Amino acid sequence: MALALSSQIARLIDRGALFVVNHSGGKDGQAMLAILRQYIPADQLLVIHAHLPGVEWPGTIEHIRATTKGLPLIVCEAVKTFFQMVERRGMFPSPQQRQCTSDLKRGPIEREIRRYLKANPRFGGLVVNCMGLRAQESPKRAKAQEFKFNARNSKAGREWYDWLPVQDLTKDQVFAVIAAAGEKPHWAYGAGMTRLSCCFCIMASRQDLCTAARLRPKLYRRYVGLESRIGHTMMMPAKGEAPKYLEEITGISA
Numbered sequence: 056m057a058l059a060l061s062s063q064i065a066r067l068i069d070r071g072a073l074f075v076v077n078h079s080g081g082k083d084g085q086a087m088l089a090i091l092r093q094y095i096p097a098d099q100l101l102v103i104h105a106h107l108p109g110v111e112w113p114g115t116i117e118h119i120r121a122t123t124k125g126l127p128l129i130v131c132e133a134v135k136t137f138f139q140m141v142e143r144r145g146m147f148p149s150p151q152q153r154q155c156t157s158d159l160k161r162g163p164i165e166r167e168i169r170r171y172l173k174a175n176p177r178f179g180g181l182v183v184n185c186m187g188l189r190a191q192e193s194p195k196r197a198k199a200q201e202f203k204f205n206a207r208n209s210k211a212g213r214e215w216y217d218w219l220p221v222q223d224l225t226k227d228q229v230f231a232v233i234a235a236a237g238e239k240p241h242w243a244y245g246a247g248m249t250r251l252s253c254c255f256c257i258m259a260s261r262q263d264l265c266t267a268a269r270l271r272p273k274l275y276r277r278y279v280g281l282e283s284r285i286g287h288t289m290m291m292p293a294k295g296e297a298p299k300y301l302e303e304i305t306g307i308s309a
């Protein structure tokens with residue numbers, strides 16, 4: 056799959072920027088990495104995975120490692136786990152207030168990028184943080200700016216940009232990129248999941264929740280138990296609807 060590189064990106068490659076590939080183990084991060092390695096010199100690429108202990112699919116780190124093909128890979132973790140975060144707040148994150156993304160993924164990844172730049176002065180603090188968001192996934196992602204200067208992180212000698220290289224790709228194109236690279240997507244897709252990262256995501260479809268409940272019954276029990284203990288549902292109800300607990304949504308008894 057050819058990428059129409061903007062002149063801004065071409066210039067950043069020439070300037071020797073570090074390109075960081077955010078990789079959750081899902082298809083979008085995998086396809087993004089397969090594409091970027093065609094354009095970005097290997098010594099300017101770094102892969103980072105924010106690991107979510109206990110809630111992501113088994114084999115995710117191994118899967119990512121198999122697709123990095125020798126590129127440096129950093130696996131980072133937040134100081135708290137997903138369950139600790141929910142227990143402390145007494146509620147699950149919501150699609151509007153996604154503390155899970157900001158605290159468990161974005162925060163740790165940005166911390167690792169700062170560390171890496173400091174330890175590798177050859178990049179001169181110049182970094183492009185690449186994320187695998189796609190327009191097809193949601194109206195919000197469709198509206199997201201594909202490339203932008205990140206003023207919040209451009210301090211202490213850093214010049215930081217955010218880039219969504221696969222924003223315009225369809226789901227089918229993403230799988231085609233993975234196949235063309237001679238790779239396979241994470242096993243959970245073959246088992247019926249449509250999205251990856253956390254097995255049970257606060258934004259998952261009913262179908263994915265049911266599939267995950269069947270594939271990971273013990274973990275499902277933990278979510279169901281947590282909902283009942285804190286009296287708060289994991290899934291936000293649709294506008295005008297009453298909240299529903301996981302067992303009500305899936306129809307699967309824990």
Ligand code: SF4
Nearest residue numbers: 155156252253256257
């Ligand atoms: S996969 Fe879902 S639940 Fe997990 S961190 Fe991302 S948004 Fe939150």
